[in-house]
Amino acid sequence: MEICNSYSSSSVDSTKHSASESSVNLSLSLTFPSTSPQRATKQDWPPIKPRLKDTLKVRRRLLQRDYDTCLFVKVYMEGVPIGRKLDLSTFSGYESLLENLSHMFNTSIICGNHRDRKHHVLTYQDTDGDWMMVGDIPWEMFLETVRRLKITKPERC
Amino acid sequence: MDRAIKLQLSTSEMNYFPDEVIEHIFDFIPSHRDRNSISLVSKSWHKIERYSRHQVFIGNCYAISPERLIRRFPCLRSLTLKGKPHFADFNLVPHEWGGFLHPWIDALSKARVGLEELRLKRMVVSDESLELLSRSFVGFKSLVLVSCDGFTTDGLASIAANCRNLRELDLQENEIDDHRGQWLNCFPDSSTTLVSLNFACLKGETNLSALERLVARSPNLKSLKVNRAVPLDALTRLMSCAPQLVDLGVGCYENEAEPESFEKLMAAIKKCTLLRSLSGFSEVAPVCLTAFYPICENLTSLNLSYAAEIQGNHLIEFVQFCKRLQLLWILDSIGDKGLEIVASSCKELQELRVFPSDPHDEEDNNTAVTEVGLVAISAGCPKLHSILYFCKQMTNAALITVAKNCPNFIRFRLCILEPNKPDHITSQSLDEGFGAIVQACKGLRRLSVSGLLTDKVFLYIGMYAAQLEMLSIAFAGDTDKGMLYVLNGCKKLRKLEIRDSPFGNAALLADVGKYETMRSLWMSSCEVTLGGCKRLARNAPWLNVEIINENENGRMERNEEDEREKVDRLYLYRTVVGTRKDAPPCVTIL
Numbered sequence: 001m002e003i004c005n006s007y008s009s010s011s012v013d014s015t016k017h018s019a020s021e022s023s024v025n026l027s028l029s030l031t032f033p034s035t036s037p038q039r040a041t042k043q044d045w046p047p048i049k050p051r052l053k054d055t056l057k058v059r060r061r062l063l064q065r066d067y068d069t070c071l072f073v074k075v076y077m078e079g080v081p082i083g084r085k086l087d088l089s090t091f092s093g094y095e096s097l098l099e100n101l102s103h104m105f106n107t108s109i110i111c112g113n114h115r116d117r118k119h120h121v122l123t124y125q126d127t128d129g130d131w132m133m134v135g136d137i138p139w140e141m142f143l144e145t146v147r148r149l150k151i152t153k154p155e156r157c
Numbered sequence: 158m159d160r161a162i163k164l165q166l167s168t169s170e171m172n173y174f175p176d177e178v179i180e181h182i183f184d185f186i187p188s189h190r191d192r193n194s195i196s197l198v199s200k201s202w203h204k205i206e207r208y209s210r211h212q213v214f215i216g217n218c219y220a221i222s223p224e225r226l227i228r229r230f231p232c233l234r235s236l237t238l239k240g241k242p243h244f245a246d247f248n249l250v251p252h253e254w255g256g257f258l259h260p261w262i263d264a265l266s267k268a269r270v271g272l273e274e275l276r277l278k279r280m281v282v283s284d285e286s287l288e289l290l291s292r293s294f295v296g297f298k299s300l301v302l303v304s305c306d307g308f309t310t311d312g313l314a315s316i317a318a319n320c321r322n323l324r325e326l327d328l329q330e331n332e333i334d335d336h337r338g339q340w341l342n343c344f345p346d347s348s349t350t351l352v353s354l355n356f357a358c359l360k361g362e363t364n365l366s367a368l369e370r371l372v373a374r375s376p377n378l379k380s381l382k383v384n385r386a387v388p389l390d391a392l393t394r395l396m397s398c399a400p401q402l403v404d405l406g407v408g409c410y411e412n413e414a415e416p417e418s419f420e421k422l423m424a425a426i427k428k429c430t431l432l433r434s435l436s437g438f439s440e441v442a443p444v445c446l447t448a449f450y451p452i453c454e455n456l457t458s459l460n461l462s463y464a465a466e467i468q469g470n471h472l473i474e475f476v477q478f479c480k481r482l483q484l485l486w487i488l489d490s491i492g493d494k495g496l497e498i499v500a501s502s503c504k505e506l507q508e509l510r511v512f513p514s515d516p517h518d519e520e521d522n523n524t525a526v527t528e529v530g531l532v533a534i535s536a537g538c539p540k541l542h543s544i545l546y547f548c549k550q551m552t553n554a555a556l557i558t559v560a561k562n563c564p565n566f567i568r569f570r571l572c573i574l575e576p577n578k579p580d581h582i583t584s585q586s587l588d589e590g591f592g593a594i595v596q597a598c599k600g601l602r603r604l605s606v607s608g609l610l611t612d613k614v615f616l617y618i619g620m621y622a623a624q625l626e627m628l629s630i631a632f633a634g635d636t637d638k639g640m641l642y643v644l645n646g647c648k649k650l651r652k653l654e655i656r657d658s659p660f661g662n663a664a665l666l667a668d669v670g671k672y673e674t675m676r677s678l679w680m681s682s683c684e685v686t687l688g689g690c691k692r693l694a695r696n697a698p699w700l701n702v703e704i705i706n707e708n709e710n711g712r713m714e715r716n717e718e719d720e721r722e723k724v725d726r727l728y729l730y731r732t733v734v735g736t737r738k739d740a741p742p743c744v745t746i747l
Contacts, residue, residue: 046513047247050330056515056516
């Protein structure tokens, strides 16, 4: 059995070499490995055509993204050594995020646009490693680039 | 004896008419099968029929040679050719197996045949062939390619540029190498004859302005199916300049369509009062389907089988208003509930296909369809005659009910996703269920079986399926008797394809003459051995018996092969031209 398997995966040159070996061994072996009648490889069952297969693959990829998207990020408040963890995928947008964070840290937090001396400002670190003001880009895009959050003291910005 | 004399007398009476009159009478008989019968009546009829035959259908391109075809039908105008066996659609046939178009185009071109239409299925088509085709036939009007491969958009460019009278270019499910060229630009400005254009299977970018200009100058355009690269705004413009469209395939929309763009699309759609058929929708947001609400009552054909993004509830919302639907292809995400709604809304339904959205059972959801949906459809849709149904489970009781509700099935294809799955309530085989189907549906021409099945189901099929022409078997049966029941019983059987079933040499060799009445037989992962196939080839020289090997190198071992070795894939077919010369190394013809 092993002879046949290695034969099938060998390159052309070594095939020629092993042909004589195989022919000797062939006469010794009683039966060849037979394909199991119950084989159903993922490639050819169930019987659906390539275009549908491709369509479903894309769908699975997108679905996986949904399943995997429990976007837990670390949140630190400046001056507070212990941080929190937050699942961003549970929020529908910036407003609900801010509301929740304000609640969590017991202070008022705003986005970058309305800066003043009184409120904390929310910033985030993106995939490039840069620290940016939260709120400038569309929410979906934000979800894709955010790595961690930081609530900064008012004067900093 | 009497009948033969009567026949001779009547033909000799008819022969008082000049040939042109007889030929005119034959014009009313388009069916190629009837034509074949006519040609057997007498020598003069054979001759008249030959010269007046314009449409020829060749179910297996290796059954005959192009030269013989042209010799017999020199006035050929429309040719249909099929190449690879059906299971090639599911990766069971090597790419290089065969089915090359080139020798046909070459021969037709050299003989100066006035070819106008070419329909190909599972053939290997090259850019060179397309170029030759485009230059050889002045009156060429229609090219339909289904599940073909081997060509690129360069080949399409030749067709566009050179076929001055092109009316139809229909590309369905082909593997086309997209060179992102300007093939749409190649239609000359003077080209205004297009009636049908389908390039939905192209994967690359589309020159939108070229497409818009082409559509704008084609007043006869009835069918337009675009690919994914045509976004919402472009689609709106296309529909605005083609409100006469009857058949539309949409591409891929951006996920967040702006309300204004959406309004414009809806306005354009409202004007398409002739629209009857809709397809496409791959990777689109559900809202895009809603744009078609204004015309959904007019639809007779709806193909949402690629609309994997649209969830069940959206599908149901839309389909329930399509009261005139005759054809529905959809994913199983519509669910049993959805099918119940279809059953109560779509009373004109004739053909239903339900495809699996989760073929390998990788998701946790339970929205696939079951026997409940099938029974509902059979009860609610009296005109149903064709069904393809992928489901997770089935019962005999359901199949018996379906058979009672729908004795008019012509095509019945059931695919239970898990091989060998029994009746999920009684744990018995599904022999009785399928038996009920073949017994009730006296006009059944095509059948695919699945689930746990013993030899008994084949006994039923052989006994009752008198009109059956095509049978697909997978993971079924116990012994050779099963296959024998079918071969002995189904007199009209033309195509038999079997995979992963325990049928062997005894069944294969029992009645060699049977294969002369059939187009082809496919057996893969069964129990037939090399020795059995060799014996068959010896006893039936009119057959091509092809062994397709697992690996490229298999051929080198031919001489030393043990005849007891099981054959991986066997494909045999009748032919009048003997062994083909274009087989690749992985195919051995005995």
